[in-house]
Amino acid sequence: MVLFLLAIFISINNQSLFASPGWSGDTAAQKSILEKISDTDAKIIDTAPAPASAPFAFGDFSWLNGTSRKTSPPAFDSKYFTGDVTFDLNYTHSFNHPIDNTVVGSTALARDNELQLSFMGIGGDIHVGNVRGRVMMQFGTRSTVVPRNDGSSYKGQYDLQTIYRYISEAYAGYHWDVWHGINLDAGIFMSYIGLFSYNNFENWGYQPSYTSDNTPWFFNGLRLQTFPTDKLKLEFWLINGWQTYAMFNKAPGVGMSIYYRPKEPVAFVFNNYYGKDDEGAPHRFRFHSDNSYELRYFNRPKGSFVSKAAFSFTGDFGFESGDGVQPFQTKSSNLPAQNFISGMLYNRLWFGEHFAWTIGGGYMHNPGQYLVLAPTGYADTLFQRQTGPGSTFDAWDCSTSFDFMPSQNVTLKLEYVHRSVVHLGAAPGATALTGYFAGAGGVTSPSGFTNTGSYTYTSSGASIAPPLSSWGGWMPDMVNSESRIVLAFLVRF
Numbered sequence: 001m002v003l004f005l006l007a008i009f010i011s012i013n014n015q016s017l018f019a020s021p022g023w024s025g026d027t028a029a030q031k032s033i034l035e036k037i038s039d040t041d042a043k044i045i046d047t048a049p050a051p052a053s054a055p056f057a058f059g060d061f062s063w064l065n066g067t068s069r070k071t072s073p074p075a076f077d078s079k080y081f082t083g084d085v086t087f088d089l090n091y092t093h094s095f096n097h098p099i100d101n102t103v104v105g106s107t108a109l110a111r112d113n114e115l116q117l118s119f120m121g122i123g124g125d126i127h128v129g130n131v132r133g134r135v136m137m138q139f140g141t142r143s144t145v146v147p148r149n150d151g152s153s154y155k156g157q158y159d160l161q162t163i164y165r166y167i168s169e170a171y172a173g174y175h176w177d178v179w180h181g182i183n184l185d186a187g188i189f190m191s192y193i194g195l196f197s198y199n200n201f202e203n204w205g206y207q208p209s210y211t212s213d214n215t216p217w218f219f220n221g222l223r224l225q226t227f228p229t230d231k232l233k234l235e236f237w238l239i240n241g242w243q244t245y246a247m248f249n250k251a252p253g254v255g256m257s258i259y260y261r262p263k264e265p266v267a268f269v270f271n272n273y274y275g276k277d278d279e280g281a282p283h284r285f286r287f288h289s290d291n292s293y294e295l296r297y298f299n300r301p302k303g304s305f306v307s308k309a310a311f312s313f314t315g316d317f318g319f320e321s322g323d324g325v326q327p328f329q330t331k332s333s334n335l336p337a338q339n340f341i342s343g344m345l346y347n348r349l350w351f352g353e354h355f356a357w358t359i360g361g362g363y364m365h366n367p368g369q370y371l372v373l374a375p376t377g378y379a380d381t382l383f384q385r386q387t388g389p390g391s392t393f394d395a396w397d398c399s400t401s402f403d404f405m406p407s408q409n410v411t412l413k414l415e416y417v418h419r420s421v422v423h424l425g426a427a428p429g430a431t432a433l434t435g436y437f438a439g440a441g442g443v444t445s446p447s448g449f450t451n452t453g454s455y456t457y458t459s460s461g462a463s464i465a466p467p468l469s470s471w472g473g474w475m476p477d478m479v480n481s482e483s484r485i486v487l488a489f490l491v492r493f
Contacts, residue, residue: 052180055227059264063296065204065312065346066197068492070408075493080128084136087491088119088200094484098477100442100449104375105419107149107217108200108207109486110141118142118488121168121199132183133172142168146217149373151279152244160245164188168198168218180227189223191216191243192257193271193290195314195344201490204312205401207417209344209362211316214371215290216243221252233259242277242286249276265296265310273318278370281323286370288318288340308350314362315343320370325389336390336427338368354405361398369393375436377450378468379443379476382433386426394423395436401486413488420481434478441477 062069076083092103094112103109110116123136143165147153153160171187194212196203207213221239228234237255240247253275260268271290278284291314298309319327319339329337344362351357366372369387374380401415419437426432442448445455455466468474 053230055180068202072408083124085493086121090488091115092486098438098442100444104438105373130175136169138168152246152248180230183225188220191219195292201492204348204358206415210364211342211344249282251276267294284323286320290316311347313345341365356403359400363396366393377443386430388427390427392425395421411490415486418483435480437482439477439479443476446474
């Protein structure tokens with residue numbers, strides 16, 4: 001290019017090489033030289049590096065479980081801000097008919113036999129040059145259901161559950177145009193352990209299996225995203241802990257996520273976490289490995305009946321060790337085992353663009369109960385008395401759901417879910433619960449209300465049950481299985 005421009009400049013000023021002795025005007029030799037210069041310039045252009053493509057932009061991955069199916073442009077978009085708004089409403093009917101309308105053991109559901117706003121997310125992405133950020137506020141039952149599982153906020157002063165509960169994501173960072181992109185972000189961001197997305201609009205099913213439901217939905221700290229190729233993401237975490245606003249002990253948690261999509265019908269996800277997340281056990285560490293595989297094994301967009309078919313499989317393995325526990329029971333040690341082994345399998349069929357059917361389920365084995373979601377009401381008090389080293393929890397679930405998607409912005413979902421606890425054992429010396437899910441008598445009080453029976457409340461809004469003697473020996477009704485129907489209305493712009 002430089003040679004070409006220089007030749008033009010000299011020619012315009014009548015002082016070019018072609019006007020010197022031995023050259024006369026527009027000769028064949030002159031044309032040959034110009035052609036050679038142009039060819040050289042073209043080669044330089046051809047060998048110049050092209051801008052890196054966006055990661056995972058080579059295919060359509062809207063079929064993935066846990067990924068938005070929207071391929072249309074965002075409804076709210078500008079040079080510096082791209083909006084994101086979601087409404088998630090559900091009506092769930094439990095065949096146990098709990099008197100207090102309370103769902104136990106779920107982060108997707110909270111109330112039975114009522115229409116509830118589960119999640120309203122309002123926010124979006126900020127992009128000014130290479131500076132980036134995301135803010136997503138959350139309102140609805142999830143702003144209570146998810147934060148209550150974080151016990152780190154009870155360490156020290158200031159109520160972290162109150163100040164963070166209405167934020168699902170809030171981070172800022174910087175982007176480098178290296179490889180196919182590098183991002184460094186600080187704040188609260190969504191975790192990827194368990195495959196299902198926090199936003200149910202992106203999921204094949206509504207009620208996740210235990211593998212996703214009992215693993216973290218958010219992390220608080222730093223993350224470094226790197227995209228060496230357009231098919232691979234390597235992400236590193238330095239965070240406060242396992243779905244914690246604060247740190248339980250003096251060491252932060254660390255982790256790594258690997259996304260690999262070698263071609264459009266295939267996706268792999270690998271996540272690993274290490275941290276110290278047990279109150280009163282500063283020398284106990286936790287390790288967790290999360291591994292998923294998704295395959296679209298049929299794709300015929302113009303098919304007269306089934307247009308797509310895919311399945312997802314996730315297997316998780318983890319354990320805790322130290323301060324009186326070990327990963328597995330051994331003959332040479334009397335220490336109780338604490339580990340987490342779970343799996344889930346789902347299959348989905350699409351019928352054209354507007355209908356889909358999903359069937360699947362999973363299981364969870366969790367000695368030590370360290371990742372079991374604590375029940376609510378007085379059942380929480382009883383659960384805390386029996387949990388800990390030596391306790392056991394084995395459960396399975398299955399579900400089937402039918403989706404009607406009239407547009408890319410709307411999903412109507414009808415789902416049937418059955419969940420069952422096979423074994424629920426207490427720590428040595430403690431009294432075991434009679435079950436885990438809420439039965440007909442509920443888990444709150446004899447009447448089902450908290451404004452009768454001397455309930456008290458924390459500043460975060462959590463209810464604290466009075467002694468059982470307040471109700472003349474009443475006990476929460478805990479059972480080992482539940483079946484329910486979920487009707488969900490999901491809208492995303």
